[in-house]
Amino acid sequence: MAQSTTDTHGRATPGTGARLVASLREFTAALEEWPGALWQLDEAALGDVVGGMLRVSSRAENIAALATADALSRGTVANSTATGAPAWVARQATGVEPAVVRRVGMVGVECADLRNQVVADALADGSASVPVAAAALREVPRILPQLPTADRDDLLGRYLSLSDHGWRTLRELSTRILGGVRPGAPGAG
Numbered sequence: 001m002a003q004s005t006t007d008t009h010g011r012a013t014p015g016t017g018a019r020l021v022a023s024l025r026e027f028t029a030a031l032e033e034w035p036g037a038l039w040q041l042d043e044a045a046l047g048d049v050v051g052g053m054l055r056v057s058s059r060a061e062n063i064a065a066l067a068t069a070d071a072l073s074r075g076t077v078a079n080s081t082a083t084g085a086p087a088w089v090a091r092q093a094t095g096v097e098p099a100v101v102r103r104v105g106m107v108g109v110e111c112a113d114l115r116n117q118v119v120a121d122a123l124a125d126g127s128a129s130v131p132v133a134a135a136a137l138r139e140v141p142r143i144l145p146q147l148p149t150a151d152r153d154d155l156l157g158r159y160l161s162l163s164d165h166g167w168r169t170l171r172e173l174s175t176r177i178l179g180g181v182r183p184g185a186p187g188a189g
Helices: 005-009 016-031 034-040 043-074 085-092 098-111 114-125 130-146 152-160 167-181
Strands: none
Touching: 034 043, 043 085, 043 098, 043 114, 043 130, 085 098, 098 114, 098 130, 114 130, 114 152, 130 152, 130 167
16 A cells, blocks of 8 residues: 655655755756866865765665655556556656666655664665665565564664664675574574
């Protein structure tokens, strides 16, 4: 069952959405000016630009996934001619790397599902990235049958908490868990 992100993350004051869309348009236009202005910056400012832009990029991907979840819950994707969320995302983000489009679309679909509220919450508060969310959503169902007493939401939360370590760490963790519980594996009882 789909839900709106505002159902769980609170509603902004009236007019906030329009103001933020206007700011987004201004910011997007300003991005075109950056390459020509970099020569004007000192070393410290260049560092600020690198760090800031990468943080914006990561946070923007989170918001894009949540917006996709909202578009799914409202029927926007279903009412479009797109074949699904990734195709709908691709239409909105011309020129974006296909892997990013697929990842945002897939995570958006998962965040529209009430069972994945812990993932939507982590994206909304910025404690997890979309690549890590995608990995957690892929890996937890893989290992959950091997951990019959584990709680799915708790396990998702634990995987998401490793966001600073990157998505590959989650895959490696799953491999270690699966290797450790197979009969005959070292440490298996």
